[in-house]
Amino acid sequence: MQLILRTVVIFTALWLVLRVGGKRQVAQMDAFDLVTVIVLGGVVTQGILQEDYSLVSALVAVGLVTFLAIGLSLLSWRSERLGRLIDGQPTILLRYGQPDEVAMRAERISMGNLLGAAREHGLRSLDEADLVVLEPDGAFSFFTKDSADESDGEDAEDHRAKAV
Amino acid sequence: MAYETLPEALDGPGAIRARNLRRIGLALFAVPVIASAVGTFGPREATIGASGGGYALSVEYPRATRSSIVAPFAFSVSKTGGFGEDPVVVRVDRAFMDRLDFQNWYPVPAAEHNDGDQIVYEFDPPDGEVLRVSLDARTGPNQGYSSHDYEVGVLDGETDAAVATFHTVFWP
Numbered sequence: 001m002q003l004i005l006r007t008v009v010i011f012t013a014l015w016l017v018l019r020v021g022g023k024r025q026v027a028q029m030d031a032f033d034l035v036t037v038i039v040l041g042g043v044v045t046q047g048i049l050q051e052d053y054s055l056v057s058a059l060v061a062v063g064l065v066t067f068l069a070i071g072l073s074l075l076s077w078r079s080e081r082l083g084r085l086i087d088g089q090p091t092i093l094l095r096y097g098q099p100d101e102v103a104m105r106a107e108r109i110s111m112g113n114l115l116g117a118a119r120e121h122g123l124r125s126l127d128e129a130d131l132v133v134l135e136p137d138g139a140f141s142f143f144t145k146d147s148a149d150e151s152d153g154e155d156a157e158d159h160r161a162k163a164v
Numbered sequence: 165m166a167y168e169t170l171p172e173a174l175d176g177p178g179a180i181r182a183r184n185l186r187r188i189g190l191a192l193f194a195v196p197v198i199a200s201a202v203g204t205f206g207p208r209e210a211t212i213g214a215s216g217g218g219y220a221l222s223v224e225y226p227r228a229t230r231s232s233i234v235a236p237f238a239f240s241v242s243k244t245g246g247f248g249e250d251p252v253v254v255r256v257d258r259a260f261m262d263r264l265d266f267q268n269w270y271p272v273p274a275a276e277h278n279d280g281d282q283i284v285y286e287f288d289p290p291d292g293e294v295l296r297v298s299l300d301a302r303t304g305p306n307q308g309y310s311s312h313d314y315e316v317g318v319l320d321g322e323t324d325a326a327v328a329t330f331h332t333v334f335w336p
Contacts, residue, residue: 004201053305054230055336060200063193070190 003048003057007064010047014040015072019088022107087136094132097145107134118142204228205335209236217325219243219318230335231307235264238298239328241318247289251275253319254297255282260314263334266301284319303334310334 017040048061076083091103093114104114117140118126131143174182199205206228213222223239241252251274258281273285287295310333317327 001201001203004197051232052230053232054205054307056196056200056205056230059193059196060205063197066190066193067197 003052003060004064006048006050007061008068010044011065011068014044015086090136090141091134092131093134093140094126094129096131097127097129099126099132103134109134114140205230206333207233207236210330212328212330214326214328216327217318217320219320219325221316221318221326221328223316223328223330225314225316225330226303226332227330228333228335229303231303232265232305233303235301235303237264237301238296239316240294240296242294244293246291246293247295250289251286252289252295253284253286255279255284255315255317255319255324257281257314257316258283259312260332263304263307263310264299264301265304266299268300270298270300307334307336309336 049057072086076086091107093100093103093107093109099111099114104110114132115126117132118129121140121142123129123142123144128144128146129142130145131141133141133143135141196205206226207230208227209224210227211222211224213220215221220242221239222242225237226235229235239254241254258278261283269285271287274288275286277284287297289295311331313329313331315327315329317324319325
């Protein structure tokens with residue numbers, strides 16, 4: 001029972017770390033963040049298993065962490081409000097080609113990070129971006145002006161078709 | 165030759181089949197979690213007693229334990245009128261002791277020797293009528309599963325005066 005309690009407490013603490021750490025912590029890891037995650041892994045193992053090196057305890061901990069993760073995803077799926085609390089919300093970092101510096105500061109995303117993400121999406125300039133969203137999982141979503149124009153065009157064609 | 169990058173998508177029945185397989189997998193994971201919650205893997209302890217030949221023996225033993233965790237093991241031997249000058253001689257199954265990784269006895273035995281499948285300990289007689297002995301032990305690492313009966317006995321000369329039989333399950 002002690003093992004179960006320790007696993008639940010550590011899992012909750014880890015979820016809290018990821019939530020308060022922000023989206024940047026999740027996917028935009030630099031070398032130091034990677035070291036932090038590795039250290040965290042060791043500390044967490046000690047916290048859960050302590051001096052218990054048995055096979056059954058490892059199985060119990062793995063099983064319980066799996067169930068807790070599934071439980072969180074079920075809660076998030078059932079309730080939009082809980083989903084926002086559990087997973088977080090996307091943040092708009094750039095709109096109509098203009099970076100939102102307040103949002104970027106809040107998410108600890110530097111201009112270098114944004115430019116790097118733009119390069120990864122095949123953009124030569126931020127002017128090509130219409131909208132950039134930092135997703136709750138730390139990934140960047142880019143909407144280019146071309147796609148916005150195409151979308152507008154399709155909407156216009158739909159309207160024309162409906163009018164006909 | 166052109167390589168298609170799109171994966172083969174699951175259709176409705178295929179998706180349900182995949183979900184059912186996931187559920188079976190989750191149920192398998194649930195088994196150790198539930199077993200742990202109800203204390204199957206220990207540590208659980210119990211006490212058993214036996215008497216005979218003027219001796220009373222009480223043994224506190226691990227009913228279920230697993231690798232590397234504390235394994236409570238203690239016993240008390242009492243004799244009406246006290247033990248006099250004679251040492252208290254207790255035998256324990258060697259198979260049980262081999263599964264423990266122990267630091268020390270409290271009190272430390274005055275002598276011990278192997279007697280085949282048994283380890284025989286001799287303790288100095290206590291002042292009163294009761295000798296209480298505890299073992300600071302953990303279950304040894306790298307254990308496989310086992311579920312066996314073990315014996316602790318008080319010897320009077322060469323023969324058993326009181327023997328307590330207990331059952332311990334060792335989990336890996």
